[in-house]
């Protein structure tokens with residue numbers, strides 16, 4: 001195993017452009033250190049990134065709140081700017097892991113580790129977040145909803161890093177919000193199911209709706225079919241048997257150590273009911 005600590009962002013891009021294969025970034029290390037210890041990652045180049053200033057911090061930039069990829073969950077939870085502009089996003093993350101893990105774990109690491117259970121991803125999906133992906137020769141902005149391709153697969157090129165996360169500054173304005181993560185206990189718990197939702201009502205009708213789930217597919221994702229069904233409906237017009245049918249098409253829960261697929265399906269269904277009833 002080879003560890004490299006680039007002096008700055010420019011040097012990081014030089015290194016990533018030269019080291020194409022078998023390379024990983026170490027930000028907070030809360031996922032990757034476990035993978036190294038368990039020999040899941042071996043004979044690799046590990047590039048340290050959490051000391052690089054340009055990758056860290058939370059700022060307002062035009063129509064967006066820009067969060068550097070190595071910003072920790074502690075910084076997110078303590079940010080005055082987020083408290084003012086995106087309080088739903090901030091409050092929803094207050095139960096992330098534990099205070100110790102919050103002080104190390106980064107938002108970029110949560111996205112790039114690409115676990116179906118990643119807590120921040122359903123929240124970012126309903127807020128229509130974008131990612132800034134950068135390399136030595138290229139910068140591009142992509143919608144988070146297009147980032148994942150399958151289980152632990154995403155569109156990041158081998159020389160790219162996630163530089164920042166962009167959230168529209170008005171993303172929460174005028175919406176009723178919902179976020180619930182169901183785990184085995186309140187703290188230090190990996191999600192069995194999570195649901196994030198935003199809805200806007202006019203004359204009792206749903207005029208805007210965004211729903212995203214975690215732990216129910218190969219990666220967290222928006223429930224676009226369900227959103228289509230719910231749009232322009234009053235709460236009283238929602239047929240929950242139709243919701244069940246749509247959910248069967250849109251989520252693919254699995255049975256694992258934490259719970260079985262039938263339980264996950266019912267919990268997801270109940271969370272949706274809770275948001276609308």
Ligand SMILES: Cc1cc2nc3c(=O)[nH]c(=O)nc-3n(C[C@H](O)[C@H](O)[C@H](O)COP(=O)(O)OP(=O)(O)OC[C@H]3O[C@@H](n4cnc5c(N)ncnc54)[C@H](O)[C@@H]3O)c2cc1C
Pocket residue numbers: 023024025026027028029030031032033069070095096097098101104105106107108109110111112113117118119120160161162163188189190191
């Ligand atoms: C005890 C414990 C409790 C946990 N609880 C939770 C929880 O409640 N919810 C939850 O979602 N997760 C939880 N996790 C998982 C973990 O803490 C998070 O996924 C965390 O956000 C990972 O961030 P990191 O900075 O530590 O990533 P690292 O371990 O440093 O990196 C993880 C992966 O992301 C890649 N990566 C990191 N940064 C970038 C970047 N900028 N660009 C491209 N790739 C990058 C690395 O190459 C690596 O593959 C927990 C972990 C532990 C050990």
